[in-house]
Amino acid sequence: MVFSGPELNINLESDxxxxxxxxxxSSGCVLRGVLNIHLKQSMKIKSVTLIFSGTIQTSWKQPTGNGHERRIQQERSLITHRWPFxxxxYDKTHVLTAGDHTYDFELPLTGDLPETGNVANYYNVHYQLEAIIQRSHFLPNYECQRVVYVTRQLNSTPSYSSLIEPISVDNQWSNKLYYDISIPSKLFHHGDVIPVAINFIPLVRGLKISHLNCTFKEYxxxxxxxGLFDGRSKSHSKILYYTRNNQPAKGKVTDSSDSNGNPVTTSNDDDDNGAPWCLNLAVPIPKALDEIQCDTSGGVVHIRHQLKFVLTxxxxxxxLTELHAVLPIIIQAKPNGLLPTYNQCDGNQTYPYDPALMVRLLRRNQQQQQQNHISRSPQEDEMQQPSSSIDHTALATTSIQASQSNEITSNLDNHPSHHSILSSSSHSPLASDNPPISSASRLPTYDEVHCH
Known part of the structure; x- marks a missing residue:
């Protein structure tokens, strides 16, 4: 009989x-989630532990004289918290029966913790969750890690209305060329696309536009x-996106793709003073949090983003002459949702966080994923990526149904301890059948709902 290992997942309200x-x-923030262990058969273990840790690593070269240098590396722990589920x-094992075993956790984080940041080869702040199932005797342990990102938004930043207003740079270069580069907003989020509208109009004869380079960079x-870094600031920049576009022939309008496969629309009309050029670009922003960082200007790290244009x-x-133009871009965390109105923060319309509801939703999502996995073809299954985030839309509807039927209390203070064990789904009262989930509402987080 071949033993099948456990499926160990760390599901977070938000990573x-x-x-x-x-x-x-800052008043800080709260880390919430559920550790889920799925066993196809019973297993003997010694312990189940979840660890949240944060570290800061610094590294730089310091001259020692006579042209020699030594590399200095430091690592310091920022926070460590354990949940011994x-x-x-001593000399005793526990038996986990087949099925799902879920453990909810919650940890308030103080506002003085440094945000996640990375300056290549010099500075790195890293947070992660690690779940460990310790097995008996000399058997190997089962482990699972999940990265957590912490960012900071300063209250002194410009208001939201000013960030979403269109910005542009337009001018005349030596009375020979008029240019206009505009974007609909300065504020963007991970996974967005920056639409850029560009117009070049030569004002003198004999001036020919060759090509335009567009670079999206992070600094x-x-x-x-x-006393870090020998008293000197350390900087690093990386290119997030680059494209080069050549001016088409006179009088032609083209819809094509750039060097990265993104759509580009250009138009070129004949003119006595030269060939004007209208260009529309779509600059993609990476979706992954480890590929692009949020803008920040406080603390040790300063991060900013720019769109740079070079016209030849x-x-x-x-x-040959080059014209340079720069547009600032602000990358912020995507908001979880809108704040509820005052009338919504009354009675049964409030949506407080309840770990039991998260567990209920997770089990339902697992059943739906298993059904979808069976119904999908192998090609569709490869394209579909598993998601470990919490569906707030479904969770909100579950919260409303639970509050109306009085099955689950909405007061978090009366909820059992976070170290309690929620037994297998086959024995849990939360595993009962539920009506279909509507997509009309969503569960706000504690940061969004301030009345319970």
């Missing part, structure tokens, strides 16, 4: 936590705090 305000004024006992700088022109004499 991107946002702290508002500087370190000395099943505590180890990260860390300061010499507490040829004069009548054949001399």
């Amino acid at each position: 991107h936590l946002v702290m508002h305000g500087r370190a000395n004024e 099943i505590s180890p006992t 990260a700088t860390c300061g010499p705090v507490d 022109m040829a004069r009548r004499s054949g001399r």
Whole structure:
């Protein structure tokens, strides 16, 4: 008989936590989630532990004289918290029966914790959750990790209305060329696309536009705090997107793709003073949090983003000239949802966080995923990526149904301890059949609902 190992998953309400305000004024945030263990058959274990840890790593080269250098590396622990869901006992094992075993957890994080940040080869702040199933005797343990991102939004940043207003740069270059580069907003989120509208109009004869380079860059700088980096700031930049577009022939309108496969629309009309050029670009923003960082200007790390344009022109004499333009871009965490109105924060319309509801939804999602896996073809299954985030829309409807039937209390203070074990789904009262979930509402987080 071949033993099948457990399926170990760390499901979070959100793996991107946002702290508002500087370190000395922020109220912090809350990390919430559920550890789920699925067993196809019973297993003997010694303990089940979940660990949340945060570390800061710094590295730089310091001159020692005579042209020699030495590399200095430091690592410091920022936070460590343990949840002993099943505590180890001396010379004794526990038996986990087949089925689902779920353990909810919650941890308030103080506002003075540094945000997740990375300046390549110099500075790195990293947070993660690690679940460990310790097995008996000399058998190997089962482990699972999940990265948690912590970002900070300062209260001194411009208002939201000013960030979503269109911005543009337009001018005349030496009375020879008029240019206009605009975007509909300065604020964007992970996975968005930046639409850029560009117009070039030559004002003199003999001036020919050759090509345009567009670069989306991230700049990260860390300061010499507490004597780090030998008293000097360290910087690093990386290119997130790059494209080059050549001007088409006169009088042609083309719909094509750039060097990265993104759609580009260009138009070129004949003109006595030269060939004007209208260009529309679609600049993609990476979806993954580890590929692009949020803008920040407080603390040790300063992160900013820019769209840089370089236009190359040829004069009548054949001399090449470059025109440079820059547009600032602000990357922020995508909001979880809108704040409820005052009338919605009354009676049964409030949606407080309840770990039991999360467990209920997770089990239902697992059943739906299993049914979808059976009904999908192998090609569709490869394209479908599993999601470990919590569906707030379904959870909100479950919360309403639970509050109306008085099956689950909406007061978190009366909920059992977070270290309690929720037994197998076959014996849990939460595993009963439920009506279909509507997609009309969503469960706000604690940061969004301030009345319970």
